[in-house]
Amino acid sequence: MFVAIIFFLIIIASVIFHIWSPWWWTPVASNWGNIDSTIELTFWITGSVFVAVCSFMSYCVWRYRYRPDRKAEYKPEDKKLEIRLTALTALGVIALLAPGLVVWNKYVTVPENALKIEVVAYQWGWNYRLPGDDGILGTTNISLINDENPYGLNPEDPNSKDDIIVMDADLHLELNQPVKVELRSYDVLHNFYVPQFRAKMDTLPGIVTFYWFTPTRTGDFEVLCAEYCGTGHYAMRGKVLVDEKTDYTNWLAKQITHEKMLAQNKENKKLLIAEIKN
Numbered sequence: 001m002f003v004a005i006i007f008f009l010i011i012i013a014s015v016i017f018h019i020w021s022p023w024w025w026t027p028v029a030s031n032w033g034n035i036d037s038t039i040e041l042t043f044w045i046t047g048s049v050f051v052a053v054c055s056f057m058s059y060c061v062w063r064y065r066y067r068p069d070r071k072a073e074y075k076p077e078d079k080k081l082e083i084r085l086t087a088l089t090a091l092g093v094i095a096l097l098a099p100g101l102v103v104w105n106k107y108v109t110v111p112e113n114a115l116k117i118e119v120v121a122y123q124w125g126w127n128y129r130l131p132g133d134d135g136i137l138g139t140t141n142i143s144l145i146n147d148e149n150p151y152g153l154n155p156e157d158p159n160s161k162d163d164i165i166v167m168d169a170d171l172h173l174e175l176n177q178p179v180k181v182e183l184r185s186y187d188v189l190h191n192f193y194v195p196q197f198r199a200k201m202d203t204l205p206g207i208v209t210f211y212w213f214t215p216t217r218t219g220d221f222e223v224l225c226a227e228y229c230g231t232g233h234y235a236m237r238g239k240v241l242v243d244e245k246t247d248y249t250n251w252l253a254k255q256i257t258h259e260k261m262l263a264q265n266k267e268n269k270k271l272l273i274a275e276i277k278n
Helices: 002-020 032-063 079-108 245-253 258-277
Strands: 115-122 125-130 164-167 171-174 179-185 190-194 199-203 209-213 219-225 237-243
Touching: 002 032, 032 079, 079 209, 115 171, 115 190, 164 258, 171 245, 179 190, 179 199, 199 209, 237 245
Parallel strands: 115 179, 171 237
Antiparallel strands: 115 125, 125 164, 179 209, 190 199, 190 219, 219 237
């Protein structure tokens, strides 16, 4: 009886802790509602299973406690019980997965007015690329990556000349502007994760992955790598700053374009060669 009571108290304490614990969601991006609802549904389903299993265990400990006049029944199989448990488990899995598929569809269905930006991961940091005045990102090719062209942009593509390059610096986004984030990696598997946005996606070498969101609150948000990528994984961090339109425009005007970066790299190379010769 004492063990059964302990099991029952664990159930009550767990439910109370979940209700009273200081966790809540903060709406800072458009996707947060759908994703948070899925998380809450997962809590309800798994919590119900936890309460049901622990309650059943508590009942069994009390109901089938030892008595001198009782003999244990040997019953190695029970097909009816197995069918019921299999059906309930299948329903639980469907209830967990189905809403996630709906949310995932919204997560990768990009609105037409979204600003396309690129996130380039490397060991161990983040670089970014934004479209220039033409509003179009230039094409890239991994074979074109070198010291002078670290993003691997296609020099024959006119859209790449005015692309804005943000290297080893913070990313700025405009408030209430939908953003499509395209992700690629120079080396190994990474994961671009902004916890407050509920937004994360693997970055894979040789493959472009993507998702979208709309920042709905100004602020300073941390970028993390959510996939172990080597010894410097712990330090692979950055920042996303969501600005009002004026502040964003001022920041954008200070950034360098791909064409200017290539010119600077060539000039620096000439100066270095001249210095070595002297």
